[in-house]
Amino acid sequence: MSTDTGKSPEQLYQERLQRLRTAVALGTPDRVPVLPNGPAWPARALGVKMSELATNAEVSGRTIIDAYTGLGEIDGIQSPAYHVSTLSIQWLSRVKVPGKDLPEDELWQVDEAELMIPDDYDAIVALGFGPWVERYYAERLPGSREAFNAWAATIPSVLRECRDRGIVPFSPAVGTIPYEYFCGGRSMKEFLLDLYRRADKVQAAMDAALPVLIESMRGVIRGLGLVGLWLGGWRSASEFIAPRLWERFVFPYFKGMVEAAVEEGAIPVLHFDANWDRDIERLRDLPKGKCVLSLDGKTDIFRAKKILGDHMCLMGDVPPRMFSLGTPGEVTEYCKRLISEVGPGGFILSSGCDVPIDAKYENVKAMVESVAG
Protein backbone atom coordinates (compact mmCIF):
# COMPACT_ATOMS: atom_id res chain seq x y z
CA MET A 1 0.00 0.00 0.00
CA SER A 2 1.27 3.48 -0.79
CA THR A 3 0.05 6.75 0.57
CA ASP A 4 -0.77 10.05 -1.12
CA THR A 5 2.83 11.09 -0.59
CA GLY A 6 3.89 8.21 -2.84
CA LYS A 7 5.79 6.64 0.05
CA SER A 8 5.04 3.25 1.50
CA PRO A 9 3.94 3.06 5.14
CA GLU A 10 7.31 1.52 6.00
CA GLN A 11 9.13 4.40 4.31
CA LEU A 12 6.98 6.87 6.21
CA TYR A 13 7.58 4.97 9.45
CA GLN A 14 11.35 5.09 8.95
CA GLU A 15 11.27 8.76 7.97
CA ARG A 16 9.23 9.68 11.03
CA LEU A 17 11.30 7.51 13.34
CA GLN A 18 14.42 9.21 12.05
CA ARG A 19 12.85 12.62 12.63
CA LEU A 20 12.08 11.66 16.22
CA ARG A 21 15.50 10.12 16.82
CA THR A 22 17.18 13.25 15.46
CA ALA A 23 15.22 15.40 17.90
CA VAL A 24 16.06 13.09 20.81
CA ALA A 25 19.74 13.25 19.88
CA LEU A 26 19.42 17.06 20.08
CA GLY A 27 19.66 17.53 16.33
CA THR A 28 17.38 19.60 14.10
CA PRO A 29 15.17 17.46 11.86
CA ASP A 30 13.58 18.62 8.59
CA ARG A 31 10.64 19.78 10.69
CA VAL A 32 9.61 19.57 14.34
CA PRO A 33 7.96 16.19 14.99
CA VAL A 34 4.50 16.06 16.53
CA LEU A 35 3.31 13.25 18.82
CA PRO A 36 -0.20 13.63 20.16
CA ASN A 37 -1.11 11.87 23.36
CA GLY A 38 -4.13 10.83 25.39
CA PRO A 39 -6.74 8.10 25.09
CA ALA A 40 -9.97 9.83 26.13
CA TRP A 41 -10.22 12.56 23.51
CA PRO A 42 -10.05 10.09 20.60
CA ALA A 43 -13.12 8.29 21.95
CA ARG A 44 -15.05 11.52 22.34
CA ALA A 45 -13.93 12.73 18.90
CA LEU A 46 -15.08 9.53 17.17
CA GLY A 47 -18.22 8.96 19.22
CA VAL A 48 -16.89 5.84 20.93
CA LYS A 49 -18.24 5.21 24.42
CA MET A 50 -15.73 5.82 27.19
CA SER A 51 -16.63 2.47 28.73
CA GLU A 52 -15.51 0.71 25.54
CA LEU A 53 -12.35 2.75 25.20
CA ALA A 54 -11.38 2.10 28.82
CA THR A 55 -11.88 -1.65 28.86
CA ASN A 56 -11.82 -3.04 25.32
CA ALA A 57 -8.25 -3.31 24.04
CA GLU A 58 -9.21 -3.77 20.43
CA VAL A 59 -11.48 -0.71 20.48
CA SER A 60 -8.97 1.50 22.30
CA GLY A 61 -6.12 0.78 19.89
CA ARG A 62 -8.25 1.39 16.81
CA THR A 63 -9.90 4.51 18.23
CA ILE A 64 -6.68 6.18 19.34
CA ILE A 65 -4.91 5.49 16.05
CA ASP A 66 -7.89 6.52 13.88
CA ALA A 67 -8.57 9.76 15.75
CA TYR A 68 -4.99 11.03 15.75
CA THR A 69 -4.10 9.96 12.21
CA GLY A 70 -7.31 11.68 11.07
CA LEU A 71 -5.90 15.04 12.17
CA GLY A 72 -3.24 15.24 9.46
CA GLU A 73 0.41 14.31 9.33
CA ILE A 74 1.55 13.11 12.71
CA ASP A 75 4.85 11.36 13.35
CA GLY A 76 3.49 8.93 15.84
CA ILE A 77 1.45 8.55 18.97
CA GLN A 78 2.98 8.43 22.42
CA SER A 79 0.71 5.66 23.72
CA PRO A 80 -1.54 4.04 21.11
CA ALA A 81 -2.68 1.27 23.46
CA TYR A 82 -4.76 1.91 26.54
CA HIS A 83 -6.58 0.04 29.27
CA VAL A 84 -7.89 1.56 32.48
CA SER A 85 -6.32 -1.23 34.57
CA THR A 86 -2.90 0.38 34.01
CA LEU A 87 -3.85 3.04 36.53
CA SER A 88 -4.49 0.48 39.26
CA ILE A 89 -1.30 -1.37 38.41
CA GLN A 90 0.99 1.66 38.59
CA TRP A 91 -0.69 3.59 41.40
CA LEU A 92 -1.91 0.67 43.54
CA SER A 93 -5.26 2.43 43.59
CA ARG A 94 -8.85 1.69 42.83
CA VAL A 95 -10.24 3.34 39.73
CA LYS A 96 -13.84 4.22 39.04
CA VAL A 97 -14.58 2.80 35.61
CA PRO A 98 -17.16 4.13 33.13
CA GLY A 99 -19.95 1.67 32.47
CA LYS A 100 -19.31 0.01 35.83
CA ASP A 101 -18.90 2.61 38.56
CA LEU A 102 -19.70 5.67 36.44
CA PRO A 103 -22.06 6.45 33.55
CA GLU A 104 -20.94 4.87 30.26
CA ASP A 105 -19.56 7.98 28.67
CA GLU A 106 -17.77 9.59 31.59
CA LEU A 107 -14.05 9.73 32.15
CA TRP A 108 -12.48 7.19 34.53
CA GLN A 109 -11.21 8.60 37.82
CA VAL A 110 -8.67 7.33 40.33
CA ASP A 111 -10.42 6.69 43.64
CA GLU A 112 -7.65 7.52 46.08
CA ALA A 113 -7.82 5.70 49.39
CA GLU A 114 -5.43 4.19 51.91
CA LEU A 115 -5.28 0.67 50.49
CA MET A 116 -1.67 0.29 51.58
CA ILE A 117 -0.88 0.45 55.29
CA PRO A 118 2.35 1.41 57.08
CA ASP A 119 3.13 -2.26 57.86
CA ASP A 120 3.36 -2.89 54.12
CA TYR A 121 6.77 -1.20 54.02
CA ASP A 122 8.14 -3.97 56.23
CA ALA A 123 6.23 -6.60 54.27
CA ILE A 124 7.82 -5.44 51.02
CA VAL A 125 11.28 -5.86 52.51
CA ALA A 126 10.41 -9.24 54.05
CA LEU A 127 8.58 -10.78 51.09
CA GLY A 128 10.29 -9.00 48.21
CA PHE A 129 8.43 -6.42 46.13
CA GLY A 130 7.36 -8.88 43.42
CA PRO A 131 5.47 -11.34 45.65
CA TRP A 132 4.15 -8.51 47.82
CA VAL A 133 2.71 -6.54 44.92
CA GLU A 134 1.10 -9.59 43.32
CA ARG A 135 -0.62 -10.36 46.60
CA TYR A 136 -1.67 -6.72 46.86
CA TYR A 137 -3.29 -6.82 43.41
CA ALA A 138 -5.04 -10.10 44.19
CA GLU A 139 -6.37 -9.08 47.60
CA ARG A 140 -6.90 -5.35 47.37
CA LEU A 141 -7.48 -4.73 43.67
CA PRO A 142 -9.08 -8.00 42.59
CA GLY A 143 -9.22 -8.51 38.84
CA SER A 144 -6.74 -5.74 38.06
CA ARG A 145 -3.78 -8.00 37.29
CA GLU A 146 -5.84 -10.33 35.11
CA ALA A 147 -7.35 -7.41 33.15
CA PHE A 148 -3.94 -5.82 32.73
CA ASN A 149 -2.30 -9.03 31.50
CA ALA A 150 -5.09 -9.68 28.99
CA TRP A 151 -4.67 -6.16 27.64
CA ALA A 152 -0.87 -6.36 27.61
CA ALA A 153 -1.09 -9.43 25.37
CA THR A 154 -2.78 -7.27 22.72
CA ILE A 155 -0.11 -4.54 22.64
CA PRO A 156 2.03 -6.16 19.92
CA SER A 157 -0.85 -6.05 17.47
CA VAL A 158 -1.45 -2.34 18.21
CA LEU A 159 2.24 -1.62 17.64
CA ARG A 160 2.10 -3.50 14.32
CA GLU A 161 -0.98 -1.54 13.31
CA CYS A 162 0.87 1.74 13.94
CA ARG A 163 3.81 0.62 11.84
CA ASP A 164 1.50 -0.61 9.07
CA ARG A 165 0.05 2.88 8.97
CA GLY A 166 3.44 4.54 8.88
CA ILE A 167 3.41 6.06 12.36
CA VAL A 168 5.70 5.46 15.32
CA PRO A 169 4.25 4.07 18.56
CA PHE A 170 6.74 6.14 20.49
CA SER A 171 6.28 5.25 24.15
CA PRO A 172 3.54 2.65 24.51
CA ALA A 173 4.56 1.26 27.91
CA VAL A 174 4.63 3.01 31.26
CA GLY A 175 7.11 2.58 34.05
CA THR A 176 7.56 4.58 37.18
CA ILE A 177 9.53 4.78 40.41
CA PRO A 178 8.56 3.18 43.73
CA TYR A 179 7.53 6.62 45.05
CA GLU A 180 4.59 6.75 42.65
CA TYR A 181 3.42 3.24 43.51
CA PHE A 182 3.56 3.82 47.25
CA CYS A 183 2.10 7.32 47.08
CA GLY A 184 -0.89 5.98 45.16
CA GLY A 185 -1.35 3.07 47.55
CA ARG A 186 -1.01 5.06 50.76
CA SER A 187 -2.82 8.19 49.42
CA MET A 188 -0.77 11.33 49.01
CA LYS A 189 -1.25 12.93 52.41
CA GLU A 190 -0.45 9.78 54.38
CA PHE A 191 2.52 9.04 52.16
CA LEU A 192 3.99 12.51 52.59
CA LEU A 193 3.64 12.11 56.36
CA ASP A 194 5.41 8.73 56.07
CA LEU A 195 8.36 10.51 54.48
CA TYR A 196 8.78 12.42 57.76
CA ARG A 197 7.67 9.86 60.33
CA ARG A 198 8.94 6.55 58.92
CA ALA A 199 11.46 7.64 56.34
CA ASP A 200 13.87 4.73 56.81
CA LYS A 201 11.15 2.13 56.36
CA VAL A 202 9.92 3.86 53.21
CA GLN A 203 13.42 3.96 51.80
CA ALA A 204 14.07 0.30 52.60
CA ALA A 205 10.88 -0.64 50.75
CA MET A 206 11.83 1.57 47.80
CA ASP A 207 15.27 0.00 47.66
CA ALA A 208 13.64 -3.44 47.63
CA ALA A 209 11.24 -2.41 44.85
CA LEU A 210 13.61 -0.64 42.48
CA PRO A 211 15.57 -3.65 41.15
CA VAL A 212 12.31 -5.53 40.57
CA LEU A 213 10.82 -2.60 38.65
CA ILE A 214 13.98 -2.23 36.60
CA GLU A 215 14.06 -5.93 35.68
CA SER A 216 10.39 -5.81 34.73
CA MET A 217 11.02 -2.72 32.57
CA ARG A 218 13.95 -4.38 30.83
CA GLY A 219 11.73 -7.35 30.02
CA VAL A 220 9.03 -5.12 28.54
CA ILE A 221 11.52 -3.18 26.40
CA ARG A 222 13.01 -6.40 25.01
CA GLY A 223 9.71 -8.22 24.65
CA LEU A 224 7.98 -5.47 22.71
CA GLY A 225 11.06 -4.09 20.95
CA LEU A 226 10.18 -0.62 22.20
CA VAL A 227 11.48 2.60 20.68
CA GLY A 228 10.78 4.36 23.95
CA LEU A 229 8.70 4.19 27.08
CA TRP A 230 7.20 6.54 29.60
CA LEU A 231 8.83 6.94 32.97
CA GLY A 232 6.08 8.83 34.70
CA GLY A 233 6.39 11.39 37.47
CA TRP A 234 3.19 12.81 38.90
CA ARG A 235 3.11 13.03 42.68
CA SER A 236 6.90 13.03 42.85
CA ALA A 237 7.04 16.50 41.26
CA SER A 238 9.41 19.04 42.79
CA GLU A 239 6.58 21.40 43.70
CA PHE A 240 5.14 18.90 46.15
CA ILE A 241 8.15 17.95 48.23
CA ALA A 242 11.09 19.40 50.06
CA PRO A 243 14.42 19.27 48.20
CA ARG A 244 16.03 16.88 50.67
CA LEU A 245 13.10 14.46 50.30
CA TRP A 246 13.21 14.71 46.50
CA GLU A 247 16.95 14.01 46.51
CA ARG A 248 16.45 10.99 48.74
CA PHE A 249 13.21 9.43 47.52
CA VAL A 250 12.76 10.57 43.92
CA PHE A 251 15.80 11.42 41.84
CA PRO A 252 18.06 8.41 42.54
CA TYR A 253 15.24 6.08 41.54
CA PHE A 254 14.53 7.90 38.29
CA LYS A 255 18.24 7.87 37.56
CA GLY A 256 18.38 4.11 38.06
CA MET A 257 15.42 3.49 35.77
CA VAL A 258 16.59 5.94 33.10
CA GLU A 259 20.06 4.45 32.94
CA ALA A 260 18.67 0.92 32.66
CA ALA A 261 16.25 1.92 29.88
CA VAL A 262 19.05 3.62 27.96
CA GLU A 263 21.22 0.52 28.40
CA GLU A 264 18.41 -1.45 26.76
CA GLY A 265 18.45 0.96 23.81
CA ALA A 266 15.08 2.54 24.60
CA ILE A 267 14.30 6.25 24.88
CA PRO A 268 13.03 7.12 28.36
CA VAL A 269 10.28 9.72 28.08
CA LEU A 270 10.23 11.49 31.41
CA HIS A 271 6.53 12.20 31.49
CA PHE A 272 6.64 14.78 34.26
CA ASP A 273 3.33 16.33 35.23
CA ALA A 274 3.00 19.30 37.60
CA ASN A 275 5.85 21.68 38.34
CA TRP A 276 9.50 20.48 38.26
CA ASP A 277 11.13 23.92 37.86
CA ARG A 278 13.25 23.64 41.01
CA ASP A 279 15.03 20.48 39.92
CA ILE A 280 15.41 20.90 36.17
CA GLU A 281 19.16 21.42 36.57
CA ARG A 282 19.47 17.99 38.24
CA LEU A 283 18.27 16.30 35.06
CA ARG A 284 21.64 17.13 33.55
CA ASP A 285 22.89 14.12 35.52
CA LEU A 286 20.90 11.86 33.19
CA PRO A 287 22.47 10.59 29.94
CA LYS A 288 22.90 13.31 27.33
CA GLY A 289 20.90 13.10 24.10
CA LYS A 290 19.15 9.89 25.11
CA CYS A 291 15.99 11.00 26.95
CA VAL A 292 12.95 13.17 26.43
CA LEU A 293 11.54 15.48 29.08
CA SER A 294 7.80 15.74 28.50
CA LEU A 295 6.10 18.61 30.35
CA ASP A 296 2.44 19.39 30.91
CA GLY A 297 2.34 23.17 30.93
CA LYS A 298 2.99 23.55 34.67
CA THR A 299 6.80 23.46 34.43
CA ASP A 300 8.26 26.42 32.55
CA ILE A 301 9.33 24.73 29.32
CA PHE A 302 11.03 27.88 28.02
CA ARG A 303 13.23 28.07 31.10
CA ALA A 304 13.83 24.32 30.91
CA LYS A 305 15.13 24.81 27.37
CA LYS A 306 17.71 27.33 28.59
CA ILE A 307 18.94 24.96 31.27
CA LEU A 308 18.67 21.62 29.48
CA GLY A 309 18.63 22.54 25.80
CA ASP A 310 22.12 21.20 25.09
CA HIS A 311 21.46 18.04 27.10
CA MET A 312 17.92 16.72 26.75
CA CYS A 313 15.15 16.80 24.16
CA LEU A 314 12.00 18.56 25.38
CA MET A 315 8.45 17.62 24.54
CA GLY A 316 5.17 19.41 25.14
CA ASP A 317 3.39 21.34 26.23
CA VAL A 318 0.10 22.72 24.89
CA PRO A 319 -1.86 23.08 28.15
CA PRO A 320 -5.06 21.04 28.58
CA ARG A 321 -6.96 24.21 29.41
CA MET A 322 -6.01 25.71 26.03
CA PHE A 323 -7.40 22.66 24.19
CA SER A 324 -10.66 22.86 26.13
CA LEU A 325 -11.32 26.57 26.38
CA GLY A 326 -8.96 28.17 23.86
CA THR A 327 -9.26 28.87 20.15
CA PRO A 328 -7.35 27.41 17.17
CA GLY A 329 -5.62 30.78 16.79
CA GLU A 330 -4.43 30.65 20.39
CA VAL A 331 -3.17 27.08 19.98
CA THR A 332 -1.38 27.90 16.72
CA GLU A 333 0.27 30.96 18.23
CA TYR A 334 1.46 28.99 21.26
CA CYS A 335 2.76 26.12 19.11
CA LYS A 336 4.66 28.52 16.86
CA ARG A 337 6.27 30.02 19.93
CA LEU A 338 7.22 26.53 21.17
CA ILE A 339 8.67 25.63 17.78
CA SER A 340 10.78 28.76 17.54
CA GLU A 341 11.86 29.08 21.20
CA VAL A 342 12.02 25.48 22.46
CA GLY A 343 12.68 24.04 19.00
CA PRO A 344 13.36 23.68 16.25
CA GLY A 345 16.16 21.30 17.35
CA GLY A 346 15.82 18.93 20.30
CA PHE A 347 12.08 19.41 20.51
CA ILE A 348 8.94 17.33 19.93
CA LEU A 349 5.58 19.08 19.86
CA SER A 350 2.81 17.51 21.91
CA SER A 351 0.00 18.17 24.27
CA GLY A 352 0.90 18.92 27.89
CA CYS A 353 0.10 15.47 29.32
CA ASP A 354 -3.06 14.23 27.62
CA VAL A 355 -5.23 15.99 25.09
CA PRO A 356 -8.20 16.36 27.45
CA ILE A 357 -11.47 14.60 26.79
CA ASP A 358 -13.31 17.85 26.04
CA ALA A 359 -10.65 19.35 23.76
CA LYS A 360 -12.17 21.06 20.75
CA TYR A 361 -11.41 19.15 17.53
CA GLU A 362 -10.18 22.26 15.74
CA ASN A 363 -7.74 23.00 18.59
CA VAL A 364 -6.11 19.55 18.41
CA LYS A 365 -5.93 19.87 14.64
CA ALA A 366 -4.32 23.30 15.00
CA MET A 367 -1.53 21.74 17.08
CA VAL A 368 -0.83 19.07 14.46
CA GLU A 369 -0.92 21.53 11.58
CA SER A 370 1.41 23.99 13.28
CA VAL A 371 4.51 21.89 12.52
CA ALA A 372 4.02 22.21 8.76
CA GLY A 373 5.77 25.07 6.99
Added chain:
Amino acid sequence: MSTSPLAQAMGDLDESGACALVAEKLAAGEATFSILEELQAGMSLVGERFESGEYYLSELIYAADIFKKAGDPLQEGLKSASSNKLGTIVLGTVKNDIHDFGKDIVATVLSSNGIEVVDLGVNVEHEAFVAAIREHKPELVGMSCLLTTAFDDMKDAIQAIEEAGLRDDVKIFIGGGPVDQVCADYVGADFYGRTAQDGVIAAKRYLGVSQK
Protein backbone atom coordinates in the same frame (compact mmCIF):
# COMPACT_ATOMS: atom_id res chain seq x y z
CA MET B 1 6.66 40.54 68.14
CA SER B 2 9.14 37.91 69.20
CA THR B 3 8.40 34.30 68.36
CA SER B 4 7.51 32.12 71.34
CA PRO B 5 9.26 28.76 71.80
CA LEU B 6 6.01 26.95 70.93
CA ALA B 7 5.47 28.97 67.74
CA GLN B 8 9.11 28.38 66.86
CA ALA B 9 8.79 24.61 67.40
CA MET B 10 5.66 24.57 65.27
CA GLY B 11 7.35 26.64 62.56
CA ASP B 12 10.42 24.40 62.64
CA LEU B 13 8.24 21.26 62.32
CA ASP B 14 9.57 20.02 65.66
CA GLU B 15 6.71 17.61 66.32
CA SER B 16 7.76 16.25 69.69
CA GLY B 17 8.87 19.70 70.88
CA ALA B 18 5.55 21.31 69.97
CA CYS B 19 3.51 18.55 71.62
CA ALA B 20 5.63 18.68 74.79
CA LEU B 21 5.32 22.48 75.05
CA VAL B 22 1.53 22.31 74.68
CA ALA B 23 1.39 19.72 77.47
CA GLU B 24 3.61 21.87 79.71
CA LYS B 25 1.52 24.95 79.13
CA LEU B 26 -1.73 23.15 79.85
CA ALA B 27 -0.24 21.69 83.01
CA ALA B 28 0.83 25.20 84.04
CA GLY B 29 -2.78 26.37 83.60
CA GLU B 30 -2.25 28.65 80.59
CA ALA B 31 -5.40 29.59 78.70
CA THR B 32 -6.17 27.29 75.80
CA PHE B 33 -6.73 30.26 73.52
CA SER B 34 -3.30 31.69 74.07
CA ILE B 35 -1.75 28.27 73.44
CA LEU B 36 -3.76 27.96 70.24
CA GLU B 37 -2.65 31.41 69.17
CA GLU B 38 0.98 30.39 69.59
CA LEU B 39 0.40 27.34 67.42
CA GLN B 40 -1.27 29.55 64.83
CA ALA B 41 1.68 31.93 64.96
CA GLY B 42 3.82 28.87 64.19
CA MET B 43 1.61 28.11 61.21
CA SER B 44 2.14 31.67 60.02
CA LEU B 45 5.87 31.00 60.14
CA VAL B 46 5.29 27.87 58.06
CA GLY B 47 3.26 29.93 55.58
CA GLU B 48 6.01 32.53 55.33
CA ARG B 49 8.61 29.87 54.72
CA PHE B 50 6.39 28.32 52.05
CA GLU B 51 6.01 31.71 50.40
CA SER B 52 9.75 32.30 50.43
CA GLY B 53 10.41 28.91 48.83
CA GLU B 54 12.03 27.41 51.92
CA TYR B 55 9.12 25.04 52.52
CA TYR B 56 7.12 22.97 50.04
CA LEU B 57 3.77 21.25 50.05
CA SER B 58 5.17 18.32 52.02
CA GLU B 59 6.04 20.69 54.87
CA LEU B 60 2.62 22.37 54.72
CA ILE B 61 1.00 18.97 55.14
CA TYR B 62 3.35 17.87 57.89
CA ALA B 63 2.88 21.21 59.67
CA ALA B 64 -0.89 20.94 59.48
CA ASP B 65 -0.71 17.44 60.91
CA ILE B 66 1.56 18.54 63.75
CA PHE B 67 -0.84 21.43 64.39
CA LYS B 68 -3.73 18.99 64.62
CA LYS B 69 -1.85 16.60 66.88
CA ALA B 70 -0.38 19.27 69.15
CA GLY B 71 -3.69 21.13 69.26
CA ASP B 72 -5.75 18.07 70.07
CA PRO B 73 -5.44 18.41 73.88
CA LEU B 74 -6.79 21.96 73.56
CA GLN B 75 -10.09 20.97 72.03
CA GLU B 76 -11.92 20.41 75.31
CA GLY B 77 -10.92 23.81 76.62
CA LEU B 78 -11.78 25.56 73.39
CA LYS B 79 -15.31 24.16 73.34
CA SER B 80 -16.31 26.14 76.41
CA ALA B 81 -14.77 29.36 75.19
CA SER B 82 -16.18 31.79 72.67
CA SER B 83 -15.21 31.34 69.04
CA ASN B 84 -11.97 32.84 67.81
CA LYS B 85 -12.40 31.85 64.19
CA LEU B 86 -11.50 34.38 61.53
CA GLY B 87 -14.27 33.33 59.18
CA THR B 88 -15.87 30.40 57.42
CA ILE B 89 -15.37 28.76 54.06
CA VAL B 90 -17.64 26.23 52.37
CA LEU B 91 -15.43 23.95 50.33
CA GLY B 92 -15.93 21.14 47.86
CA THR B 93 -14.80 19.37 44.70
CA VAL B 94 -17.43 20.15 42.10
CA LYS B 95 -19.93 17.79 40.54
CA ASN B 96 -18.53 15.06 38.25
CA ASP B 97 -15.10 15.13 39.86
CA ILE B 98 -14.08 12.87 42.75
CA HIS B 99 -10.52 14.09 43.31
CA ASP B 100 -10.08 15.17 46.88
CA PHE B 101 -6.38 15.68 47.46
CA GLY B 102 -6.09 19.37 46.56
CA LYS B 103 -9.33 20.17 48.31
CA ASP B 104 -8.25 18.30 51.44
CA ILE B 105 -4.92 20.13 51.57
CA VAL B 106 -6.66 23.48 51.31
CA ALA B 107 -9.10 22.43 54.05
CA THR B 108 -6.28 21.37 56.35
CA VAL B 109 -4.18 24.45 55.80
CA LEU B 110 -7.08 26.90 56.09
CA SER B 111 -8.35 25.32 59.29
CA SER B 112 -4.92 25.42 60.87
CA ASN B 113 -4.89 29.13 60.08
CA GLY B 114 -8.04 29.85 62.04
CA ILE B 115 -10.63 29.58 59.28
CA GLU B 116 -13.55 27.26 59.87
CA VAL B 117 -13.97 24.84 57.00
CA VAL B 118 -17.29 23.29 56.03
CA ASP B 119 -16.11 20.46 53.79
CA LEU B 120 -18.83 19.23 51.43
CA GLY B 121 -16.63 16.47 50.03
CA VAL B 122 -16.32 15.51 46.37
CA ASN B 123 -18.73 15.35 43.45
CA VAL B 124 -20.74 18.12 45.12
CA GLU B 125 -24.07 19.00 43.53
CA HIS B 126 -24.48 22.66 42.61
CA GLU B 127 -27.46 22.97 44.91
CA ALA B 128 -25.45 21.57 47.83
CA PHE B 129 -23.18 24.64 47.62
CA VAL B 130 -26.27 26.83 47.70
CA ALA B 131 -27.77 24.97 50.66
CA ALA B 132 -24.47 25.09 52.59
CA ILE B 133 -24.18 28.85 52.03
CA ARG B 134 -27.69 29.31 53.38
CA GLU B 135 -26.97 27.11 56.38
CA HIS B 136 -23.47 28.21 57.36
CA LYS B 137 -23.45 31.79 56.05
CA PRO B 138 -19.76 31.66 55.07
CA GLU B 139 -17.77 34.62 53.83
CA LEU B 140 -15.95 32.35 51.37
CA VAL B 141 -16.71 29.46 49.03
CA GLY B 142 -13.96 27.25 47.61
CA MET B 143 -14.35 24.97 44.61
CA SER B 144 -11.83 22.50 43.32
CA CYS B 145 -11.47 20.24 40.28
CA LEU B 146 -8.79 18.18 38.56
CA LEU B 147 -10.68 17.52 35.34
CA THR B 148 -11.13 20.08 32.58
CA THR B 149 -14.59 18.59 32.07
CA ALA B 150 -15.56 19.96 35.48
CA PHE B 151 -14.97 23.59 34.43
CA ASP B 152 -18.57 23.77 33.26
CA ASP B 153 -19.76 22.24 36.51
CA MET B 154 -17.84 24.93 38.37
CA LYS B 155 -19.45 27.56 36.18
CA ASP B 156 -22.90 26.05 36.75
CA ALA B 157 -22.37 25.85 40.51
CA ILE B 158 -21.45 29.54 40.58
CA GLN B 159 -24.47 30.28 38.40
CA ALA B 160 -26.66 28.39 40.88
CA ILE B 161 -25.29 30.54 43.71
CA GLU B 162 -26.01 33.62 41.62
CA GLU B 163 -29.56 32.50 40.87
CA ALA B 164 -30.18 31.86 44.55
CA GLY B 165 -29.33 35.52 45.17
CA LEU B 166 -26.29 34.63 47.29
CA ARG B 167 -23.46 35.62 44.96
CA ASP B 168 -22.85 39.00 46.58
CA ASP B 169 -22.63 37.42 50.03
CA VAL B 170 -19.55 35.32 49.28
CA LYS B 171 -16.17 35.49 47.61
CA ILE B 172 -15.57 32.42 45.46
CA PHE B 173 -12.13 30.81 45.31
CA ILE B 174 -11.20 28.10 42.84
CA GLY B 175 -8.20 25.83 42.48
CA GLY B 176 -7.02 22.50 41.12
CA GLY B 177 -4.58 20.99 38.62
CA PRO B 178 -5.77 22.53 35.33
CA VAL B 179 -7.24 25.69 36.85
CA ASP B 180 -5.74 29.05 35.96
CA GLN B 181 -6.82 32.69 35.69
CA VAL B 182 -8.46 32.08 32.32
CA CYS B 183 -10.55 29.37 33.94
CA ALA B 184 -11.40 31.67 36.85
CA ASP B 185 -12.66 34.28 34.39
CA TYR B 186 -14.59 31.61 32.47
CA VAL B 187 -16.42 30.25 35.50
CA GLY B 188 -16.92 33.64 37.16
CA ALA B 189 -14.82 33.09 40.29
CA ASP B 190 -13.33 35.92 42.35
CA PHE B 191 -9.96 34.33 42.90
CA TYR B 192 -7.76 31.56 41.56
CA GLY B 193 -5.18 30.04 43.91
CA ARG B 194 -2.22 28.12 42.56
CA THR B 195 -1.25 26.76 45.97
CA ALA B 196 -2.99 26.16 49.28
CA GLN B 197 -0.96 28.97 50.76
CA ASP B 198 -2.28 31.34 48.06
CA GLY B 199 -5.70 30.43 49.42
CA VAL B 200 -4.72 31.26 53.00
CA ILE B 201 -3.31 34.65 52.02
CA ALA B 202 -6.33 35.55 49.89
CA ALA B 203 -8.78 34.30 52.52
CA LYS B 204 -7.15 36.43 55.19
CA ARG B 205 -7.16 39.40 52.84
CA TYR B 206 -10.86 39.02 52.10
CA LEU B 207 -11.58 38.56 55.79
CA GLY B 208 -9.69 41.73 56.63
CA VAL B 209 -7.04 39.95 58.70
CA SER B 210 -3.56 41.41 58.60
CA GLN B 211 -0.78 39.02 57.60
CA LYS B 212 1.09 40.07 60.79
